[in-house]
Structure formats: C-alpha cells, structure tokens
Amino acid sequence: MCVYHRHINIYLLVSISAFLVLTCAQASSSQLCDPQTQYPRDGQCCSMCPPGTRMQSSSSCLDVVCDPCGTNEYQDKYTTDSKCKRQPYCDPNTNFESPVEQSMTVKTICMCKDGFHCSGKECITCTKHSTCHPGYEVVSEGSQTNDTVCRPCPSGMFFSSTSRKCEKWTECGPGFYAAEGGTGESDTKCVSRRRTxxxxxxxxxxxxxxxxxxxxxxxxxGNSRRKEHENLNGHSVEDALHTDECEDERIISNPVEDEDTDLDLGKTDNGNYFAQESGKPPRLSHQESQTYCINMNNS
Known part of the structure; x- marks a missing residue:
C-alpha cells in the first residue's frame, strides 16, 4: 500500500516538473520576441508584415509573404492581418476637401474646405463659418473644429473691414467738421470747411x-422777333403810301365829269374858247405818274 502511494507521488512530481519546464520555455521564448515587429508561434518568433502591407494567408513563420495595400487602403503598423484598412471617404458634397494623395501607411483625415468647420465632434459634415454682422468684431477666427466668434463693438468704436477689428472713431481736426457722426458700422466723416x-x-x-x-x-x-416785326410793318406802310399816291393820281387824272357845269378850258390866241368834245373826259399829262404807280403796285 505504501509502495503504491509512493509511485503516484513520483508520477505527479514528474508531470508537474515537465509542465513547469514547458511553461518556462514558452515564457522565455515569448520574452525574446519583439512585440512591435514579431509574434510568437510554436516556440518561435515570427516576423510581421510592415506598415502599408498585408500578410498573405499562405505565409509561414519562416517564409513571410507581404502584399502592398490597394487603392484607398492603408496599414499604419506591423500586422499579421491579411487585409488592409479602408481609408475614410472625404465627400466634397458635404464641404470636405478631396485629398490630393493618400498614403498607404497613414490614415487620411478629412479636412473641411477653407471657410468651413466641423458640424460636430464626429465631423460628418462641414458648416460655413459665421460672418460678423456690421457693428461686430471678430474675437476668434473660425477653424476646422470651431466657428467664428463675434462680439459687438464698444461705444465710440466701429467695425473696420480692413483690420476686422473695432477701431476708435476719427476725431475731426482743426478746419474740419463732422458731416456724419460715427456708428458701430461706420467711422466719423470729416469734411473740410474750405471745401464747403x-x-x-x-x-x-x-x-x-x-x-x-x-x-x-x-x-x-426778342430782338430778332422785334426786327422781323419792324420789317413787316415797314413794308406795309410803304405799300400803303404808294397805294395812296396812286389813288390820288388816279383821281387827278380821272376827274369827275360835271355835265351841268361848263368848264373853263381857256382861250386860244384869237380869243376863242377851247371846246371839249362831248362824251370825252379832259386829258391831262400825268402819264408818267400813272406808269410809276403801276410799276410800284406790280412790285
């Protein structure tokens, strides 16, 4: 009976010793492997695939085969994975900048376009920076993660688009006066008194x-019209005078015949009277005057 128990104790001691030896051997082998670039396998230190590559499934500890990552893929550390990681998609429709060139070893960080910032912590979309209203100045410019911060201009100051800050109103110097007072949106307008x-x-x-x-x-x-009027009146008066003269000449040259009264026509050298033929008017020598009047009337 005692012999039986003694054999059992010996067997247990041998088993425990073997287990301890194997455990120590594995522990020592794992301690010798580089945790960054190697991994333990069957008591050996096996190499990993470097960043930017992936390990083929047919690789062995002694024969490691690594393939480069594909388009829009990356691997940022040593790995035993057979697949690379997928690069994030930066959608330009959500105001992200499209990356010019992507790396196979670094994860691409989507950046908002200039003038935009992330709408939240996860930065799923980008939102345009706020614009400070007239009378407000910029406290802090917008960034990739934060919006623009504005505050109203203090009293006696206005917002300057040049400096994007609030500036003090201009004080008009000697010889100038304030045509318009300053506001939060505009400066004082000074005008020269001499200029006025x-x-x-x-x-x-x-x-x-x-x-x-x-x-x-x-x-x-008025002078031109007056001359025209005088010219018209002058012709009328002259025409009227010529008309009157002609009428007078006609009267003289054509006297009214008086049948009842004998005309004293004078005497001849022998003392006899001149006799006018019956039915004929006396003729007087006014032919030239008549001709002149006719010509004037025709003109």
Missing amino acids: HIIVGVIICVAVALMMTIGVGWYCC
Missing part, C-alpha cells in the same frame, strides 16, 4: 452763369 465754401461758390457761379445764358438767349430771341 468752394462747393457753395461753385454752385453760385454755375447758377449765375445759367441765369446769364438764359437772359442773353431771351434778349437775342
């Missing part, structure tokens, strides 16, 4: 010149 006088003088000169031009034009027009 010049403008007023120019306006007065222009008005005087305009009035003189109108007066001269009115005078010339």
Whole structure:
C-alpha cells in the first residue's frame, strides 16, 4: 500500500516538473520576441508584415509573404492581418476637401474646405463659418473644429473691414467738421470747411452763369422777333403810301365829269374858247405818274 502511494507521488512530481519546464520555455521564448515587429508561434518568433502591407494567408513563420495595400487602403503598423484598412471617404458634397494623395501607411483625415468647420465632434459634415454682422468684431477666427466668434463693438468704436477689428472713431481736426457722426458700422466723416465754401461758390457761379445764358438767349430771341416785326410793318406802310399816291393820281387824272357845269378850258390866241368834245373826259399829262404807280403796285 505504501509502495503504491509512493509511485503516484513520483508520477505527479514528474508531470508537474515537465509542465513547469514547458511553461518556462514558452515564457522565455515569448520574452525574446519583439512585440512591435514579431509574434510568437510554436516556440518561435515570427516576423510581421510592415506598415502599408498585408500578410498573405499562405505565409509561414519562416517564409513571410507581404502584399502592398490597394487603392484607398492603408496599414499604419506591423500586422499579421491579411487585409488592409479602408481609408475614410472625404465627400466634397458635404464641404470636405478631396485629398490630393493618400498614403498607404497613414490614415487620411478629412479636412473641411477653407471657410468651413466641423458640424460636430464626429465631423460628418462641414458648416460655413459665421460672418460678423456690421457693428461686430471678430474675437476668434473660425477653424476646422470651431466657428467664428463675434462680439459687438464698444461705444465710440466701429467695425473696420480692413483690420476686422473695432477701431476708435476719427476725431475731426482743426478746419474740419463732422458731416456724419460715427456708428458701430461706420467711422466719423470729416469734411473740410474750405471745401464747403468752394462747393457753395461753385454752385453760385454755375447758377449765375445759367441765369446769364438764359437772359442773353431771351434778349437775342426778342430782338430778332422785334426786327422781323419792324420789317413787316415797314413794308406795309410803304405799300400803303404808294397805294395812296396812286389813288390820288388816279383821281387827278380821272376827274369827275360835271355835265351841268361848263368848264373853263381857256382861250386860244384869237380869243376863242377851247371846246371839249362831248362824251370825252379832259386829258391831262400825268402819264408818267400813272406808269410809276403801276410799276410800284406790280412790285
């Protein structure tokens, strides 16, 4: 009975010893492998595939076969995986910039376009930066992760589009006056007093010149009309005078015949009276006057 128990104890001791030896051997072999570039397998240190590659499934510990990652794929560390990781898609329709060139060893980070920022922590889409309204200044510019921060301009200051900051209102110096007061959106507008006088003088000169031009034009027009009227009246008077003279000549040359009264026509050298033929008017020598009047009337 004692012998039987003794054999059992010996067997247990041998088994435990063998287990401890194997465990120590595996532990020592795993401690010798580089955890970054190697992995233990069957008591050996096997090499991993480098970044930018993937391991073929047919690879063995002694014969490692690695293939490069494909398009839009990457592997950023040593690996035993047979597949590479997929690069994220930067959609330009959601205001992301399209990457010019993607790496097989680094994960692509989608960047928002200029003037846009991520709409959330996960940055699924990009949102346009806010624009500061007139009278507000920029406290902090927008970035990839944050929007633009604005605040109203303090009293006595205005927003300058040049510096994108609030600036103090301009104080008008000697010889100038504030034509328009400053606001949160615009600066004070200073105007020279001399300039105002010049403008007023120019306006007065222009008005005087305009009035003189109108007066001269009115005078010339009236004078021209007056001359035309005088010419018309002159011809009428002259024609009337010639008409009256002709009428007088006609009366003289054609006297009214008085049948009841004897005309004293004078005497002859022998003392006899002149006798006018019955039915014929006396003839007087006014032929030239009649001809002249006829010519004037025809003209």
